[in-house]
Amino acid sequence: MFYRKNMGSRESWARVIGGALIVACSLTQIGLTLLGLVLAISGVLTALTGLIGFCPACAMAGRKPIEGPR
Structure with a gap:
């Protein structure tokens, strides 16, 4: 990947x-x-970022994932 x-x-x-x-x-x-x-397309893009596990905006901001307690 x-x-x-x-x-x-x-x-x-x-x-x-x-x-x-x-x-x-x-x-x-609506x-x-x-x-x-436009709202439906934004919903599809939001769901796609969840499916692949990667958000370009979070990557540009340098954000790291925070996992909860295991």
Whole structure:
């Protein structure tokens, strides 16, 4: 891989679930308007960062993942 994961597993799951909720809410509540589609695309991108475990914005900021107690 060309990247190194910079998210913990809890954050990854939260991003996947949050992204799916953003897509669902934007398309059901706002509909197929320009705003609804822009929000749906942002939800898809959020879910994708959770699926692959890498966030480019966090990498640019130099953020390290924080894992909870094991």
